[in-house]
Amino acid sequence: MKCGQCGEAEAVIHLTQVVEGDPKSVGLCEACAAEKGIQTPGAMAETPLGGFLTALWEAAEAGSEVRVPTGRCAGCGATFADFRETGRLGCAGCWHTFEPALRVLLRRYHGSTHHLGRRHLGPGAAPVADTEALARDLRDQLRLAVESEQFELAAELRDRLKDLA
Amino acid sequence: MIDLSLVGDGGLGWLDGSGPESHLILSTRVRLARNLDGRPFPGRSRDEDREALLSRIRSAAAETRAMANAQLFRLAELPRLDRQILHERRLVSKELAAPESAAPPRPGTGVLLGDALAVLVNEEDHVRLQAVSSGLALPAAWGLVGGLDAELGQRLAFAFHPEFGYLTSCPTNVGTGLRASILIHLPGLVLTKEINKVLQSLVQVGLTFRGLYGEGSEVVGNFFQLSNQTTLGKSEAELLDQLAKIVREVVGYEERAREVLLRDAPGVIEDKVWRAYGLLRHARRLGFEEAMNLLSGVRLGVGLGLLPDVGMYALNRLLIFTQPAHVAATAGAGMELAEDELPVRRADQVRQVLDEEAGRRRPPT
Numbered sequence: 425m426k427c428g429q430c431g432e433a434e435a436v437i438h439l440t441q442v443v444e445g446d447p448k449s450v451g452l453c454e455a456c457a458a459e460k461g462i463q464t465p466g467a468m469a470e471t472p473l474g475g476f477l478t479a480l481w482e483a484a485e486a487g488s489e490v491r492v493p494t495g496r497c498a499g500c501g502a503t504f505a506d507f508r509e510t511g512r513l514g515c516a517g518c519w520h521t522f523e524p525a526l527r528v529l530l531r532r533y534h535g536s537t538h539h540l541g542r543r544h545l546g547p548g549a550a551p552v553a554d555t556e557a558l559a560r561d562l563r564d565q566l567r568l569a570v571e572s573e574q575f576e577l578a579a580e581l582r583d584r585l586k587d588l589a
Numbered sequence: 590m591i592d593l594s595l596v597g598d599g600g601l602g603w604l605d606g607s608g609p610e611s612h613l614i615l616s617t618r619v620r621l622a623r624n625l626d627g628r629p630f631p632g633r634s635r636d637e638d639r640e641a642l643l644s645r646i647r648s649a650a651a652e653t654r655a656m657a658n659a660q661l662f663r664l665a666e667l668p669r670l671d672r673q674i675l676h677e678r679r680l681v682s683k684e685l686a687a688p689e690s691a692a693p694p695r696p697g698t699g700v701l702l703g704d705a706l707a708v709l710v711n712e713e714d715h716v717r718l719q720a721v722s723s724g725l726a727l728p729a730a731w732g733l734v735g736g737l738d739a740e741l742g743q744r745l746a747f748a749f750h751p752e753f754g755y756l757t758s759c760p761t762n763v764g765t766g767l768r769a770s771i772l773i774h775l776p777g778l779v780l781t782k783e784i785n786k787v788l789q790s791l792v793q794v795g796l797t798f799r800g801l802y803g804e805g806s807e808v809v810g811n812f813f814q815l816s817n818q819t820t821l822g823k824s825e826a827e828l829l830d831q832l833a834k835i836v837r838e839v840v841g842y843e844e845r846a847r848e849v850l851l852r853d854a855p856g857v858i859e860d861k862v863w864r865a866y867g868l869l870r871h872a873r874r875l876g877f878e879e880a881m882n883l884l885s886g887v888r889l890g891v892g893l894g895l896l897p898d899v900g901m902y903a904l905n906r907l908l909i910f911t912q913p914a915h916v917a918a919t920a921g922a923g924m925e926l927a928e929d930e931l932p933v934r935r936a937d938q939v940r941q942v943l944d945e946e947a948g949r950r951r952p953p954t
Contacts, residue, residue, distance in 0.1 A: 500629045512713065512758045514633040516626055516748035519756050519763075529760050530753065536822025539754025539764040542738070544747045558824050 427453035497521040538565050538577075540584075559588050591671035596660055596702045600680045601909065603705070606901040608724020612892045613840055615772040615812070615905060618679075619730040619829075620719035621738050622757045622766035624748040630758040631698075631711045639697025639711045645745070646710050650701055653740040655733065659703035664694040673914035675700065679721065685712040688914070706733055713758050714766075716741075725836060727769060727829045735825070754821060764821030769829055771836050772801070776811040776889045777846030787842055788813075795819055796835060810881030810908075815839065847893060862890025866899070870943050874932040880911045880939065898947040907942055911935055 425435045428450040435451025493504040499517025504525065507513055519526060530537045543557055562585045569578040593599040603616045624630060625645070629638060643663075650656040664672055664685060673688035675681040680702060687694050701708040709717040718741070720733035748756040754764040762768070778784040788798050799814045815836060817828050850858050865886025869875070875883075888904050890896035909915060917926045920934040 499627075500633050502633060510632065512632045513630060513760070515629045516624060516750075516756045519748075519750055519753060526753075526760060530763065530821060533761060534764065534819040534821040536819075538752060539750075539821055540827070541754070541765045541767075541824035542735075544742055544749035544755065546742075546746055547744055549743065558826070561824075 425451045427451060429453070491525075493522045493525050495521070538568070540565060555588060559585065562588070591662070591667065591674055593660075593702070596704075598704075600675075600678050600702055600707070601906075603721045603723045604902065604905040604909065605723055606905055608722055608726045608729075610840055611724035611901065613774055613843055614725045614836070615774065615908075616679075616721050616723060617726045617730045617769070617771055618719060618721045619727065619734045619767065619769045620717050621734055622714040622717055622755065622762045622768075623738070623741070623745075624715040624756055624758070626746045626748045628715065631713065631715065632758060634697075634711070636696045639695065641697075642715055643697045643699050643710050646708065646716055647699075647701065649741055649744040650708055652744060653737060655706055655737045655740065656701055656703045656708065659701040659706075659708070662700050662702065664698040664700065665696050666693070670914050670918060674918060677912040677914050678909060680707055681709060682712060682717075685709055706737055708737075714762070725771060725833070725840075727771075727833050730769070731825065731829055762820050764819075765823075765825050765828060767820055767825050767828055768816055769832050770799075770814045770816035771832070772812060772814050773836070773839065773843075774810075774812055774885065774888055775839070775843050776885050777843045777850060779811050781846040781849055783842065783846055787839060791815060791835065791839075792818075794831075794835060796832065809878055810885040812881075812885075847889075851893060858889075858893070859895055862886050862893070862895050866890060866896055866943075869939050870947075871940070872936045875911070875936040875939060876932050877911065877913060877935070880935060881908070884908060884911070898950055899943060900946065900950065903942060903946045907939060910942075911939060 427433050427435045429452055433453030435453055496503050497514055497518045498521065500514035502514030502518055504522055507518070507522065513519065513522075527537050540561055541558060543561060562581055566578055566581040566585065569575075569581055598604075608614070608617070625642065628634070628642060631639060634642075647661055650659060662675065664675075664681070664687075667675075669688065669691060672681070672686040672694070676683055676686035676688045681700050685694060685698055685700065695711070697711050699710045701710070705720055705722065707719050707721075709719065718734050718737050720730040720737075722730040722733075750756055755766040757763045757766055775784060775787075778787055791798055795818050796815055797818045799816070801809055801812045801814065815832070817832050820828070823831070865883040869880070869883045869887060884904060884907055887896060887899060888901075891899055891901060891904065910919060913931060916931055916935045916938060919938055920926060920930075926934065
């Protein structure tokens with residue numbers, strides 16, 4: 425079936441919309457679907473995982489920010505190639521083994537590498553009120569930001585601390 | 590059919606339509622991804638690793654207030670129909686339930702179901718804690734899931750990195766591990782053709798949208814799931830506040846679109862919603878997508894005050910019970926129900942619910 429919009433490419437998604445109460449079905453090709461802001465199932469399946477991360481990684485490599493990590497994770501034996509293939513890491517140890525490369529991905533995907541929010545204190549630790557934990561966390565992050573001369577981030581963190589108080 | 594009688598409201602408490610904005614928003618779901626230190630993630634684990642993890646999680650959960658009476662369902666031991674029912678109730682993800690696969694899920698996969706709370710074990714991450722509430726109720730859902738996380742965190746050593754936060758199998762979930770999603774019905778924006786503009790603007794502010802069943806699913810019946818895209822760099826409260834703020838804007842757009850429809854084409858809208866109702870009330874065969882789209886029309890009619898004979902709760906239930914596994918289970922036929930039998934049974938069941946609903950709401954004089 426051809427795309428109902430451009431009539432050229434093969435339709436890959438069937439969009440059913442209720443137009444004035446009548447369900448109407450239209451087949452769209454990937455490009456026309458993207459134009460309408462609709463993700464095709466193929467694009468959706470890949471977006472948050474492997475394909476998207478691989479594309480990010482390739483972009484990062486092209487900018488020569490980083491090199492592909494070699495070697496295996498001591499914890500689970502996974503390689504960085506395994507991660508690129510599946511979009512998933514093998515164990516918590518992979519985060520340490522591939523840390524520099526993952527930091528680049530995190531910056532590109534989340535726009536940040538610094539976790540803010542709840543901190544895991546481990547079994548047996550006394551629970552801490554959320555605001556208190558967040559304030560302490562923000563102060564930690566602020567100190568790190570100033571030390572690493574990330575002044576824009578530091579200013580933002582200072583504002584957040586003010587909002588908390 | 591799987592026995593969910595010991596799970597509060599069969600895991601469907603959120604259907605009652607009691608929450609804020611429940612004329613537009615069906616449910617709020619908040620989930621946290623957590624992993625235990627020193628164990629391979631489920632993608633790289635052996636059967637015995639997953640079994641050991643399931644026992645560990647089960648015993649830790651039994652010590653918490655929220656999950657002390659939770660029921661454990663081992664997915665590997667459930668027939669396909671039951672797995673599909675759990676998935677259709679949105680209690681278990683598609684990845685874990687594998688509803689389309691005849692082969693059972695891997696050993697050690699399980700779900701613990703408590704009141705309004707679920708713990709998925711050995712899905713993509715070791716555990717996924719999730720809470721579902723009726724309507725737009727981010728603080729309520731977060732309160733439940735955050736409380737359970739705090740209790741479990743005192744008993745289990747979660748994988749946590751001082752800079753990256755809670756470590757997850759996929760880097761898109763790292764940090765807070767929090768994904769909050771709102772299931773919202775937007776027929777007004779679809780009818781006025783404003784929907785794509787709205788969806789595109791969501792993407793620009795860091796939200797994503799999906800169909801009814803989450804990742805990779807199609808949009809049916811004008812239901813959209815709106816959720817945060819990123820999980821790192823903002824605290825849980827900031828992520829939830831941002832989502833709530835944008836969802837309220839979308840609610841405003843939808844309400845304005847409905848005003849426009851009523852102002853510019855009241856006769857057309859009235860006719861359409863009554864036609865949708867008429868078809869559901871009398872049709873003898875209903876496909877799933879057709880039923881979803883007609884239910885969307887009826888829901889719009891109820892929201893606009895045009896259809897007096899049906900309540901939101903009944904509509905919410907129909908949304909769940911017109912899905913294939915629920916139709917088959919209600920008919921008592923299991924998965925052997927012939928494919929062309931499903932639309933007939935579905936139409937029977939919808940007629941029965943709508944007849945009862947009309948009788949209940951309009952008692953004979």
